[in-house]
Amino acid sequence: MASGHGALERHGNHRRSLGQGIVDWVTDLGEMVLGWIVALGDITVFCGRTLSWLAARLPRRETLMPCLYQIGVLSLPVVALTGTFIGMVLAVQSYSQFKVAHLETRLGAVINMSLVRELGPVLAATMLAGRVGSAMAAELGTMRVTEQIDALSSMGANPIAYLVVPRFLGCLLLIPILTLMADFMGVVGGWFYSTQILGIDNHHYWDNSQRFVSAFDLFGGLCKSMFFGAAIALISCHRGFHCDPGAEGVGRAAYSAFVNSFVVILMLDFVLGISLDKLYFLLWPQGPSFL
Amino acid sequence: MASKPETATDENRPLVGVRQLSVQFGRQNVLRGINLTVPRGQTLALIGESGCGKTVLLKTIIGLVRPTRGEVLFDGANLSSLGDKELTRQRIRFGFLFQQAALFDSMNVEQNVSFPLRQHTEKSPSEIHEIVVKRLEEVGLPEMVMHKKPAELSGGMRKRVGLARALALDPEIMLYDEPTTGLDPIMSDVINELILRTRKRYPVTSIVVTHDMHTARKVADRVVMLFPLAHLKPDDPQIIFDSPPDKLDSCNDKRVTQFVNGEAGERLMEMRDLADSRVR
Numbered sequence: 001m002a003s004g005h006g007a008l009e010r011h012g013n014h015r016r017s018l019g020q021g022i023v024d025w026v027t028d029l030g031e032m033v034l035g036w037i038v039a040l041g042d043i044t045v046f047c048g049r050t051l052s053w054l055a056a057r058l059p060r061r062e063t064l065m066p067c068l069y070q071i072g073v074l075s076l077p078v079v080a081l082t083g084t085f086i087g088m089v090l091a092v093q094s095y096s097q098f099k100v101a102h103l104e105t106r107l108g109a110v111i112n113m114s115l116v117r118e119l120g121p122v123l124a125a126t127m128l129a130g131r132v133g134s135a136m137a138a139e140l141g142t143m144r145v146t147e148q149i150d151a152l153s154s155m156g157a158n159p160i161a162y163l164v165v166p167r168f169l170g171c172l173l174l175i176p177i178l179t180l181m182a183d184f185m186g187v188v189g190g191w192f193y194s195t196q197i198l199g200i201d202n203h204h205y206w207d208n209s210q211r212f213v214s215a216f217d218l219f220g221g222l223c224k225s226m227f228f229g230a231a232i233a234l235i236s237c238h239r240g241f242h243c244d245p246g247a248e249g250v251g252r253a254a255y256s257a258f259v260n261s262f263v264v265i266l267m268l269d270f271v272l273g274i275s276l277d278k279l280y281f282l283l284w285p286q287g288p289s290f291l
Numbered sequence: 292m293a294s295k296p297e298t299a300t301d302e303n304r305p306l307v308g309v310r311q312l313s314v315q316f317g318r319q320n321v322l323r324g325i326n327l328t329v330p331r332g333q334t335l336a337l338i339g340e341s342g343c344g345k346t347v348l349l350k351t352i353i354g355l356v357r358p359t360r361g362e363v364l365f366d367g368a369n370l371s372s373l374g375d376k377e378l379t380r381q382r383i384r385f386g387f388l389f390q391q392a393a394l395f396d397s398m399n400v401e402q403n404v405s406f407p408l409r410q411h412t413e414k415s416p417s418e419i420h421e422i423v424v425k426r427l428e429e430v431g432l433p434e435m436v437m438h439k440k441p442a443e444l445s446g447g448m449r450k451r452v453g454l455a456r457a458l459a460l461d462p463e464i465m466l467y468d469e470p471t472t473g474l475d476p477i478m479s480d481v482i483n484e485l486i487l488r489t490r491k492r493y494p495v496t497s498i499v500v501t502h503d504m505h506t507a508r509k510v511a512d513r514v515v516m517l518f519p520l521a522h523l524k525p526d527d528p529q530i531i532f533d534s535p536p537d538k539l540d541s542c543n544d545k546r547v548t549q550f551v552n553g554e555a556g557e558r559l560m561e562m563r564d565l566a567d568s569r570v571r
Contacts (some may be wrong), residue, residue, distance in 0.1 A: 042301035066528040142396075155407045155456075158375060164340050 046160075046238045050168055051279050053161040059169065067166040069182030071132050072174035076181055083182035086119055086201055087111060095198055105204035109212035111190035116213060119182035121221045125228035127182075128175060133236035136167055137257030139242025141250040149241070157240070168233040175229030176222045183221065215217035216283075220276040227268050232261045302543050304367055306331045306464055306496045312361035314347055321347045321519050323529055325361070327515065334490060334497040336511035336536070338504070340550065343519040345500040346390070349466050352498065353385050354378050365464075383411055386462035386495075390469045392453030394441035400427070401437040404421070407459045426455040429492070430485055439449055447478035454485060458493075465489065469497040470507050479503065486510045504551055508536045514545055522557075 058064075090111045098104050140163060143149050152159045194200045236257040243253040299535065305328040321344040337345045352357040352363055354370040363370045365381060394403050395558050404423045408414060412421070413570040424434055430451040441449055450470065457465060467486065471479035483506050489495060490510075501507055509513050516532035523529065532539070532547045539551050549556040 124496045144398075146391060147389045147393040148395055150350070151387070151389055151395070153355055153386035154353055154385060155381060155410065155460075157410050158379060158407075 002059055007231075010211075015081045022079075025244075030099070042242070043234070043238050046164075047234050047239070049160050049232060052163050054165050054168065057161060059130060059161070059166040063162065064166045064169065067170035070176060071128070071167070071170040075128060075131055075174075075178055078131060079124050079178045079182050080185045082123055082127060083115075083118065083120065083185035083220040084189035085125055085192075086182075087115060087186030088193040090114060090119070090186075091190045091193040092196065095194070104198070104200050106208050106212075107194050107198075107200055108191070108205035108209035111194070112209045113217060115186040115190070116218045116221045118184050118221070118269070118273075120186055121179045121228060122265060123186075124175060124178040124182045124225060125232065125265045126262060128171065128178065128229065129232045129236075129258050129265065132171070133259045133261045135256040136233070137239040137243070138238040138250055138254040140237055140245030141253035144241060144243045145245055145250060164233075164237045167237055168230065172226055172234035173228035174227075175225045175232075179222055179225040216280060220280075223276070224269065224272045226266050227272060231264045231268060235261045235264060258278045303330055306366055306499070309337035309352070309365035310362050310364070311350075312348075312351065312355060312363065313359050314344070314351060314358040321353070322358075322517075323422060323520055325517075325529060326532070327497060327533075329496060331496050332494060334486075334499065334510055334512050336514045337498060337500045337517065338502060338558070339508050339517035339551065340519055341502065342521075343517040345502075346468055348517070349445055349468055349498060353387060353466060355384060383407070383460055383465045385461070386457035386465045388450070388453050388457050388465070388467045388470055390472060392441070392449040394449055394452055394456070398442055398445070399438050399440050400432075402461055403441070403452060404454065404456045412414065415535060423455075426458055427452075428486075429458070430455045445550075447474050447481065450474065450478075450482055451485070454482075454489075458489065461493060461522070462495065464496045464498070464542075467501075469502070471499055471501065471503045479506070482506075483509045498536065504539075504553075511536050515537060516550065519544060521568050 033173070091107060094107055094110055095104065098107055098110070140149070149159045149163070152162055191205065195202045196207055239253045239257040239260070243249050307327075307329040309327040310324050310329075312322055314322040324428075325348065333560065336557045338350065339345050341400065347356055351358055352370075353364070354373075357371055362372075366384075370378065370381065391565070396548075398406070401423050406428055408419045408422060412419075421435065426493070427434065427437070432448065432451055432455070434442070435449065436452075441452070444452065454470075465486075466470070470482045471566060474482065486497065486499065486506075487510055497510075499510060500505065512535065513532065514532065515530055516534045517529055518527075518531045520529060531544055532542060533562070534542075539547065542548060542551075543555070548554075
């Protein structure tokens, strides 16, 4: 009897723990979804406040210039270097396939089109997110933890107007220039490897590039880059402003700024890629012919 | 003629009024039903154990923390109902000395002290420089520290630079968050003297958050003690003492006397109970 009773009790406990487990799982899921909704609402309000302060008052020269220097001037070398290598890598990877089809001279079109439409903007944005975005999140996070942001507010300076707007403007205005630099250096790198190392004819290389790469491709790339720059600045500043206390909190703000920015860059790239393609076919219905 | 009685009313009105204030972070209640008024010119010391909500109350008074319930009136205006721009205008009337001074790392001492002047006045660089020199002089710092970065200063110097920055715009009310914490006894007394001197020099209202009884007794006209909500019953008031500092020693409330005399009291028993429950 006793053993039967024990088995019944165990069975009851098992059912209770299973039921409790499901309740816990649903609760956790609910909390997670709620957390996402709150975070989305929070960053939307943050973006709205940034844009409203941008419209209300432009930042002063002495606050804007250091941001422009940090974001633009100091990022140029690394963007130029990575752009050059990406151009050369594209040449290396594409050459063997194109050679099989005897289309080596079209290499310029592929390299340059990929660079100005996709790789240039995404590469410049990735570099900006890694070099500037995580630094901004760490800097603002440290300011939050050491009460410097509270000190700004207590002195009647709005932290969004003083800290976020100049960084936002810096990223928005300078990322097209960084993208141009990545594009240019990539084109140079791809040309150098294709014509000087692989021995593709210089005239045909440029002729094909000119036929297939249009000003719209360049415009589309630069247009995308501005969305990327705005997203990097807003996400990184938001992470910094909502930094958890302590060294661990600052570290988490820095890496989550990069990871979130990178994910959003790729998502935006996808959405903007489709939108720009639709716009292109709306303007030029016959479309380009590659082969 | 009509403005005269109105001015008189303004002058009689307390500068700060806190009504039924409650602050909650997530599920944690920090302040509950606080009522407090601070008349113009008074220096009030806010004392209590760590975690009882002193700093939160101070930050709610300046609008850095939004109340969950209740309101903070500053010169008759409800701070939590003000928009960004009006709140900014009101905050210029405050000076805030932070616990770790909260100086801007990227700026030197001169840029830190001149920051509010550059933000809110149209003064020329030479006028601003003169004011900075004067403010630094008032807190006993030589002109030669002006080009140093906060990281190059000692704790006491940082606090004094923070005080000079807080006083830059001649505030009507000064809020001090644990001004002597982390300082040696001599530097603590220097800061206490500076608080007293500031009050003599300017007609300023002050709220000093501290758990240093020497500071409370020396600088305050009135002492208010908060008690942590975790150790209170749901209907108990959170303010357990509100009188001039000389009444501290004659207070019959055991919680106040234990704090004033620095006795662990019930906290030791709680620690023992916690250890026992873990063993069980």
